[in-house]
Amino acid sequence: MRLKAEHTQKLKGIIVQFGFTIAGLLILIQATAAWQTREHWMVLFTYTLLTLIFSFAPMRTLNSTITLNNAVIFTGILLYGAWVGVWTALIETLIIAFLVRFHLIKALANTGQLLLTIWLVDFMQRVLIEYHVNSMISDMILAVVYWLVNIVLCAIGISYYFKLAWFSTVKNLAKGTTLIYLILMLTGAIAVRLVEGYGLLALLPIIAVIAAFNGVVRQYFKGLDNLKAKVDEIKALNRSFLTAMAASIDAKDQYTSGHSQRVAHWAKEIAVLLELPPEKIEEVYFGGILHDIGKIGIEDEILNKDGKLTPEEFNRIKQHTVIGYEILKQAGVFQNLLPAIRSHHERIDGRGYPDRLRGENIPLMARILAISDAFDAMVSNRPYREGVPVAEALCRIEEGYGSQFDEEIAKLFVKYIRELPPEKLKAYIRQGEQTEKEEFLEKALS
Amino acid sequence: MLLDVIAISFLIAFLRGGRIKDIPKFYRLYLLAISIILQVCAGIWHEIAGIFISLSYLFILLFFFFNKQHEDIRIFLLGWFLNALAIWSNKGRMPIDLEQAKKLPYDLEPVINGTNFKHSVLTEATNLPFLTDIIYMPVIIPRVISIGDLFIMLGAFLLIQRLMNKPISLIHLREGKNYAAKG
Structure with a gap:
């Protein structure tokens, strides 16, 4: 499998570094013949001017900005043939090389790729003319061919340089740019036919259309950006709200300072180990932050009692899962975290509380x-006792495989903790714990 | 040379609210001096003017290269490079298309009989004809320009905008940001 990937990468390297470059050079040499002709010079000049303008008139797409140069190249091919497209591509390459950055190998590959696209589109055009396809239809076909060849070849380059899978790169490119790309290409084609029929003045309505369209796109993305900023703001607010809540839970129970933060931290690490999607990982984290929220409803005397709890008091403490569940349910917020809060004391063997759920019936987040x-309960220090050594805590978790804990998840976690560098582990375990000094200050202030 | 372009650029910069604050700093000005001296030499020794002019282009390219931290200079570099290609490949003289040049109010005799040390006549034998002086530009001062000149004009415009403290960044434009450069 790995060997195959290496072969593919090598093949891509050959295509990008040699294939594109050599093809580009051959196409360039072929095109220069047409540049010598006196009648063509005005065309070359005009297209230089167009390139100069359109290299700096970008249009935004979903995740990038594209310039209108491809449309300019396309009009050149339709009106005159590949030599104008090649010229335009060359001028753009020169502008970029001098103005923005110069990386010879990448520039050669990139330009070669573009020239190859141009040549193929021109070739297709000649085939279509041969078969007497109506120019309106052939323009549309060629626009699609241009776009398709361009992203397919581009994807080879991108997937080679960034070591990505080729096909998913093609899909990503297609997803982000297709519609705007096609609109620009087709507008270019329409411009060509209008100019052919009505002369250069026909460019005016086309330019107006493009400008107006650009305006609409800008407005759209501005709205999208605003919305995104708002969502981020709300997310940040949510986050600080949740953290404040966790802090208030921990403040109520003097034995477990920083507990919620640490549980959230370890839970998040487990979610990462399980390769959950990013939004699920975030959910697990906040599940951890809020898991003990029900302790708000438990009497302080019970929570902070020194010494052993009576069975009644213990039953009362067990209620925190249901209380937390009810609080959030009634508040109507963080509904996705409800299972985590209700079921985080369930056991795989069905002897947990509050619902005595078994095995897979316990939601993943709760497991x-x-x-x-x-x-965290085992390893963190409490005012009345030192934490258990990590190695022992892990042994106890191992003992609980299949009875208290989900074996698969617990195994991953135990392995992860054993491989964690000791100083990192220590920092996490002590995270959020009050130091003696802080405790003293707190007492002095209260 | 580019008096009209320069005047218009200043006018535009002025209308944009630009004022001269301080003269931009250039590095290795001696390269520019060498280039000018070589041009003068070309005017004196006509027989080997081609060598002087070719060298003069090399030095001015070097001068731009060492000052390329500004975008306008990079555009100059490109324009001068394209012109240099035409000059180097045509024995140190810029070929000019007589068909276009005829529209100009100047005496073309020195170009035709070869006494003009800067220009020669564009013929079938000319190398890279598409980079030579081939485009008749009627406004404002009529002239015949090359494709490289187009970039030089743009570079001049950008340089003057920067000089007047209202720089325009082409890179920002390309990235879809605000056109104004920092500075």
Whole structure:
């Protein structure tokens, strides 16, 4: 499998570095013959001017900006043939090389790729003319051919330089740019036919259309940017709200300072190990932050009691899962976190609380939190006792495989903790714990 | 040379609210001096003017190269490079298309009989004819320009905008940002 990937990468390298360059050079040499003719000079001059203008008139797409140069090249091919396209591509390359950056090998590959596209489109055009295809239809076909060849060849280059899969690169390119690309190409084709029929003045309405269209696109993306900023703002607000809530839970229970933060941290690490999608990982993290929110409803005397709890008091503490669940449910916020809060004390063998759920019936998020909750409860220091050494805590988790914990997840976690550098592990375990000095200050202030 | 372009550029910069603040700094000005001296030499020794002019272009390219931290200079570099290609490949003289040049109010006799040390007549034998002086530009001062001159004019425009403290960044334009450069 790996060998195959290496072969593909090598093949891409040959295509990009030699194939594109050599093809580009051959096409360039072929085109220069047409540049010698006196009648063509005005065309070359005009297209230089157009390139100069359109190299600096970009249009934004979903995840990049594209310049209108491809449309200019396309009009050149339709009106005169490949030699104008090659000239335009060359002038743009020169402008970029002198103005922005110069990287010989990449420039050769990139220009070669573009020249190859131009040559293929021109070739297709000649075939279509041969078969007497109506120019309106052939323009549309050629626009699609241009776009398709361009992204397919581009994707080879991109996937080679960034070591990505070729086909998914093609898909990504297509997803982001197709519609705007096609609009520009087709507008170019329409411009060509209008200019042919009505002379250069026909460019005016076309330019107006492009400008107006650009305006609409700008407005659209401005709205999108604003919306994104708003969403980010709300997310940040949510985050700080949740963190404040966690802090208030921890403040109420003096034994477990910073507990929610740490449980959230370990739970997030587990979610990453499980390769969950980013939004799920975030959800797990906030599940960790809020998992003990129900403790708000438990009497302080029970929570902070020194010494052993009576069975009644213990039953009362068990209620925090249901209380937390009810609080969030009634508030109507963070509905996606409800299962985590209700079920993080369930056991795989069905002897947990509050619902005595079994195995896979326990939501994934709760199974994750059960492990991170237990781990932190064991290893963190409490005012009345030192934390258990990490190695012992891991042994106890191992003992709980299949009974208390989901074996698969717990195994991943144990392996991860064992491989974590000791100083990192220590920093995480002590994270959020109050130092003696802070405790003293707190007492002095209260 | 480019008096009209320069005047218009200043006018535009002025209308954009630009004022001269301080003269931009150039590095290695001696390269520019050498280039000018070589041009003068070409005027004196007509027989080997081609060599002087070719060298003069080399030095001015070097001068731009060492000052290329500004965008306008990079555009100059490109324009001068394209012109240099035409001059170097045609024995140190810029071929000019007589068909276009006829529209100019100047005496073309020195070009035709070869006494003009800067220009020669464009013929079938000319190398890279598409980079030589082939385009008749009627406004404002009529002249015949090359494709490289187009870039030089743009460079001059940008340089003057920067001189007047209202720089325009082509790179920003290309990236779809605000056109104004920092500075």
